[in-house]
Amino acid sequence: MELADLVHALRPVSNLRAINVASVMHGRLGVVLGLAVVIAPVVCLAQAVDKRQYSPYAQQAFPDRVFFGDTHLHTAYSADAGLAGNTLGPDAAYRFAKGERVVSSTGVPARLRQPLDFLVIADHAENLGLPMAIHRDDPRLLASEWGKRIRDEGKKGTVEGMTAAYTMWMSKVMALQDPLADRQDMQATMWHELTDAAERHNAPGRFTALIGFEWTQQPNGNNLHRNVIFRDGKDRADQVAPVSAYDTRDPEKLWDWMAAYEQKTGGRVMAIPHNGNLSNGLMFDDVTLTGQAPLNRAYAERRMRFEPVYEVTQIKGDGEAHPSLSPSDEFADFETWDNGSFGPQAKTPDMLPREYAREALKRGLAYQARLGANPFKFGMIGSTDSHTSLATAEENNFFGKVSALEPSADPIRFNEPITGRFTKDESQRQTHRMASAGGLAAAWATDNTRDALWDAFARKEVYATTGTRLRVRVFAGYEFTAKDLDRSDFARHGYENGVPMGGDLRSSPAGKAPTLLIAAQRDPDGANLDRIQVVKGWLDAGGQTHEQVYDVAWSGQRKPKADGKLPAVGNTVNVQEATFTNSIGAPYLAASWKDPKFDAKQRAFYYVRVLEIPTPRWTTYDAKVFKVALPQDVPASIQERAYTSPIWYSPDGT
Amino acid sequence: MTNSPERSRWLREPMLHFLIIGTGLFLLYQFVRGGNETAPREIVISEPRIEALAENFGRTWMRPPTPQEMRGLVDDYVKEEVFYREAIAMGLDRDDTVIRRRLRQKMEFVSEDTAATAEPTDAQLQQFLAQHPEKFVEPARVTFEQVFVNAGQRGDAARRDAEQILASLQAGRGSALPAEAGDATLLPAALENASPQEISGSFGDEFSKQLEAAPMGQWSGPIASTFGLHLVRVTARSAGALPALAEIRPIVVREWQAQQRAQAGDSFYSSLRSKYEIRYEGEIGQLLQQAQPAASAASTQR
Numbered sequence A: 001m002e003l004a005d006l007v008h009a010l011r012p013v014s015n016l017r018a019i020n021v022a023s024v025m026h027g028r029l030g031v032v033l034g035l036a037v038v039i040a041p042v043v044c045l046a047q048a049v050d051k052r053q054y055s056p057y058a059q060q061a062f063p064d065r066v067f068f069g070d071t072h073l074h075t076a077y078s079a080d081a082g083l084a085g086n087t088l089g090p091d092a093a094y095r096f097a098k099g100e101r102v103v104s105s106t107g108v109p110a111r112l113r114q115p116l117d118f119l120v121i122a123d124h125a126e127n128l129g130l131p132m133a134i135h136r137d138d139p140r141l142l143a144s145e146w147g148k149r150i151r152d153e154g155k156k157g158t159v160e161g162m163t164a165a166y167t168m169w170m171s172k173v174m175a176l177q178d179p180l181a182d183r184q185d186m187q188a189t190m191w192h193e194l195t196d197a198a199e200r201h202n203a204p205g206r207f208t209a210l211i212g213f214e215w216t217q218q219p220n221g222n223n224l225h226r227n228v229i230f231r232d233g234k235d236r237a238d239q240v241a242p243v244s245a246y247d248t249r250d251p252e253k254l255w256d257w258m259a260a261y262e263q264k265t266g267g268r269v270m271a272i273p274h275n276g277n278l279s280n281g282l283m284f285d286d287v288t289l290t291g292q293a294p295l296n297r298a299y300a301e302r303r304m305r306f307e308p309v310y311e312v313t314q315i316k317g318d319g320e321a322h323p324s325l326s327p328s329d330e331f332a333d334f335e336t337w338d339n340g341s342f343g344p345q346a347k348t349p350d351m352l353p354r355e356y357a358r359e360a361l362k363r364g365l366a367y368q369a370r371l372g373a374n375p376f377k378f379g380m381i382g383s384t385d386s387h388t389s390l391a392t393a394e395e396n397n398f399f400g401k402v403s404a405l406e407p408s409a410d411p412i413r414f415n416e417p418i419t420g421r422f423t424k425d426e427s428q429r430q431t432h433r434m435a436s437a438g439g440l441a442a443a444w445a446t447d448n449t450r451d452a453l454w455d456a457f458a459r460k461e462v463y464a465t466t467g468t469r470l471r472v473r474v475f476a477g478y479e480f481t482a483k484d485l486d487r488s489d490f491a492r493h494g495y496e497n498g499v500p501m502g503g504d505l506r507s508s509p510a511g512k513a514p515t516l517l518i519a520a521q522r523d524p525d526g527a528n529l530d531r532i533q534v535v536k537g538w539l540d541a542g543g544q545t546h547e548q549v550y551d552v553a554w555s556g557q558r559k560p561k562a563d564g565k566l567p568a569v570g571n572t573v574n575v576q577e578a579t580f581t582n583s584i585g586a587p588y589l590a591a592s593w594k595d596p597k598f599d600a601k602q603r604a605f606y607y608v609r610v611l612e613i614p615t616p617r618w619t620t621y622d623a624k625v626f627k628v629a630l631p632q633d634v635p636a637s638i639q640e641r642a643y644t645s646p647i648w649y650s651p652d653g654t
Numbered sequence B: 001m002t003n004s005p006e007r008s009r010w011l012r013e014p015m016l017h018f019l020i021i022g023t024g025l026f027l028l029y030q031f032v033r034g035g036n037e038t039a040p041r042e043i044v045i046s047e048p049r050i051e052a053l054a055e056n057f058g059r060t061w062m063r064p065p066t067p068q069e070m071r072g073l074v075d076d077y078v079k080e081e082v083f084y085r086e087a088i089a090m091g092l093d094r095d096d097t098v099i100r101r102r103l104r105q106k107m108e109f110v111s112e113d114t115a116a117t118a119e120p121t122d123a124q125l126q127q128f129l130a131q132h133p134e135k136f137v138e139p140a141r142v143t144f145e146q147v148f149v150n151a152g153q154r155g156d157a158a159r160r161d162a163e164q165i166l167a168s169l170q171a172g173r174g175s176a177l178p179a180e181a182g183d184a185t186l187l188p189a190a191l192e193n194a195s196p197q198e199i200s201g202s203f204g205d206e207f208s209k210q211l212e213a214a215p216m217g218q219w220s221g222p223i224a225s226t227f228g229l230h231l232v233r234v235t236a237r238s239a240g241a242l243p244a245l246a247e248i249r250p251i252v253v254r255e256w257q258a259q260q261r262a263q264a265g266d267s268f269y270s271s272l273r274s275k276y277e278i279r280y281e282g283e284i285g286q287l288l289q290q291a292q293p294a295a296s297a298a299s300t301q302r
Helices: A002-010 A017-035 A040-049 A090-097 A130-136 A145-154 A159-175 A184-201 A251-265 A297-306 A349-354 A357-371 A450-458 A482-486 A490-497 A618-626 B005-012 B014-032 B047-061 B067-089 B097-113 B122-131 B151-170 B196-203 B205-211 B245-273 B282-290
Strands: A065-073 A118-121 A208-215 A226-230 A269-273 A309-314 A379-382 A417-419 A440-445 A462-465 A471-477 A515-521 A529-539 A545-554 A588-594 A604-612 A641-644 A647-649 B141-149 B190-194 B219-224 B229-238
Touching: A065 A090, A065 A208, A065 A226, A065 A309, A090 A118, A090 A184, A118 A184, A130 A145, A130 A184, A145 A159, A159 B097, A184 A208, A208 A450, A226 A251, A226 A450, A251 A269, A251 A297, A269 A297, A269 A450, A297 A357, A309 A462, A349 A357, A357 A529, A357 A545, A357 A604, A379 A641, A440 A450, A471 A490, A471 A604, A471 A641, A471 A647, A482 A490, A482 A515, A482 A588, A490 A515, A515 A529, A515 A545, A515 A604, A529 A588, A545 A588, B047 B067, B097 B245, B122 B245, B141 B151, B151 B219, B151 B229, B190 B196, B196 B205, B205 B219, B205 B229
Parallel strands: A065 A118, A118 A208, A269 A309, A309 A379, A379 A462
Antiparallel strands: A065 A440, A208 A226, A226 A269, A379 A440, A440 A462, A462 A641, A471 A515, A515 A588, A529 A545, A529 A604, A604 A641, A604 A647, B141 B190, B141 B229, B219 B229
C-alpha cells in the first residue's frame, strides 16, 4: 500500500481512464514486444490503429468499476465525538478504512473485512477540533473564559466532566452562538491538520481521501445537516475555512458560500444532505427556510447544482420510503426512525411526506411541471455517520454510533437514547438498538481518484447500500431487448444505447415505452439476492403523484400470487447462533423490464431496489457474542438492500 | 539547543515525565486530602462553584435562578458529590464498564502526551525501514483480463463450454474484446496492477489465490470464483519489493511517528504494570499462568 501511495502520487491523474491505461500500456508494449510473446493478431490490430491501443480495454472510457466508500465519518476532531469518548483522529480513521487493524477508543481491536475504496472525513465545522484543543491545552482555547472552563470539565477524567463539557458545547450549537468566534485561527489549524491527513493518505488509483466537513444546522433540533465534499486537494481546500451553522443558518447561504469557494479557487464542491427522517418535515419542505417563501425555479436549480446527491440510509435510520406513505410496499418499513428529532418538537404524520426520499422524488416531478425545474432530482447514496473514527457498516462488525456504544455487553449499547432526549413524551425516544448498521456509498467510475469519484457523484451515477457490497447496474433506453442481458459487453451496450442510473431519458420516440436493463450481483463474501425491484413514481395529467413497486427478477421458481405479490424468499437465519446460509436466493439476477403502464405524456422516474435474503441483524450477533438478551422491539433478521439513483423521464426531455 | 545529546535524551525520556506527573499528582492529592486520611468529610461550596451552577441553570432557562432555585441547585450538587464520593468508596466505579473505559482512556492520553514528536533522522528511518519491511513492502501486483462463464445459468455444461471458449481464445478467434466471448457479469473485464486484496474485493479469495498460479501471456483456466468460472490471461506481474527510503520517506516518517506513540504508550503501561503482581486462581487460572502472557495491548492512535 505504501509504495502505491507514492507511485500514484507521482502519476499524472486523469478522470479519463483510457488515457491512463493507454500510457501505462504504451510503456509495457516495448517490453512485451521485445520478449516476442505477444499474440500476433492483437498486436497487428493495435498497430494498425495506434500503438497506444494495444489493450482493447484501454478504449473503455466509460465507468466500468464500482467503488465502495463512506462519505460521512467523524473523528475525535468532531466536538460531539471527541467529547463523547472518541480518541482516534484522522490518521487512525484512514488506516482503518484502508484495512489496517486499529484499536478503538474503548480498547476493542477493530478491522474491516474488506477495505473501503474511499473515505470522506466529515467532521463537524462547529468548533472543529475542539476536543483536540482541550486535549492539548491549546493556549488559544485557554485564552477565553469559556475555553478554560470547557477544558477544565473535559480534562476532569470523569463521566460528569465529560458530560458537562459536551453539554457546554451542545448548548452553544443549539443556540447558534459560537463560543470561540474570535478564535478562527485555531479552527484554521485544525482544518489544515485534517487536510494534511487527507493528503497523506490519498493514493490515486488505490485509495481516495476526499476532503470534506459537515455543516451542522438543526433549527430547533430538526436535522438539516449537510456534508460538504471537495473535488480538490489541500491547495484549494486550505484557501477557505469550513463554514459552520454559526456562520449561516440557511442552506441557501451555504450554497452562496460554496459558489464563493468555486469562484475563489476554481475548484468544485458539493453538499450531501442527510437524515430527512429527523428533520420534522424541513428536509424537503415546500417553502424556503428563512423566507418561508414557496420554492421557485432559481431555488430548484441552485439546490440541484450544489446538492445532486442525498444520503438516504445511515446509522440513524433508513429514509428511502415510509410504510404510511407507501402502504402497498411490503418492504418500505426498513430500519425506520420516525419518532422525534434532536429537539423538543414532537413528530406528527403530516411531516413524513417532506422527510422521505421516494415521496420527495415524486413531489419533485410536480415541481418540475410547475416551475420548469425540479428541486428534488437527487441521486442516492448511503454512509455511516459513525462518530467512532471507524467506518463500520456490517452487521457482524458494527462499532456503533459513538465511542461509548462500541461493542460490549454493557446495556448502554442497546439502551442509550439517540433522539427524543428533549421531548416530553418518552415514546418519542429512539435508542441505539434501533441503529442501522450501515450504510455505504457505491460509485460507478473510471478510476479510484478524487476527480473520478466526485464526478460520478455529480452525475449521480451512484447508489446506496445498507452496508452490503452488492453490485447493481441499470440502463434505460427505448431499443433494449431481453437478449441484451446476455451480452458480455452489457455496460458498453448500455451506455451506447441508453442512460445509466442518475441519467435522463430523452423524449420517447413515437410514444414507445422505455426498457430497463438491470443486473445485480451479490457481495463476494455476502448473502445471496432475493429479488430486483423497480420503483416507479409518476405525475398524472391532474397533477397527482403515484408510485408502484414492480418485482422484476427473483431467485428460484417462485410465482407471483393472485394479488401480484411475490412469495417471500424464505429465511435461513438461526437466531441463536446468528448464522445464515446461501441455500436460498441467487448470486446473480438480471432483468429486462419494459414499463407496462408507460404514458409518454407523464413525467416519471425509475429506480432499482435490490433485496438480499434475510441475514442476522447486528443486535442478533451482539446477543450471541456477548450472551445478552435479544431486544424484542427490533427484528432478529433483516434484508439488506441497495437503492440506485433514479433515471428520470420527461415528455420534453428536461 | 546547547544541551549535550545525553542530556536532551534524558529530558525526553518518557519515564521521567511519568515520574514528574506522578509525583505532582501525589502531592496534589495529599494537599487536597490535607495529608490526613481521617480528615473530616468536607464538601466545599466555593464561589466559582456557585457561579458555575447558576450559569449552567441560566443556559437552559435563559434567566438566573431564583434564591430558592439556587438552594435546590446547591443541594443537588451536594447530593451528587456525596453519592460520588460514597460510590467511589464503595468501589462502584470498578464494575462500571463506561467509567473504567473512560479512566483507561484518560491514562492513555497522559501517556500519549509524552510521546516524542521529534523529526527522525535518515539513519533512524533507514533502520526502521529495514526492521519493518512488512509495513512498506509493495504487494505483488497482477494485470489480467478475464472471461466469465456463468455456471449458474449454464449448469452442467458450464465447464465444457468454458473449455471451448478457452480453445477459441487461445486460437485468437472471435471478438477483439475477449470478454465478449463469455457471459454477462458486473465484474470488471480487466484489472491493472491489482494487489491480491483488490482482486479479492471484486472476485473473492478463492479466485485471487488461483490467479497466482495462472501462466503469463496466454489464456488459461477455467478457475472458479463464488460467481462461476473464469478464463484468465495474465499480461503483467510484479513481485513484491521493498522500496528505497528516498522513494517513500514521508510514509516511513508517518509510520515511525505512529510507532513512537505506540511505544510510549506501551512503556507507560509496562512501568505501571510492573507495580502489580497478578495472581491466578482456579484450574483455568493455572493454565493461563502457564501460557505466555499476551503482548502488551497496542495503545490508541491519533
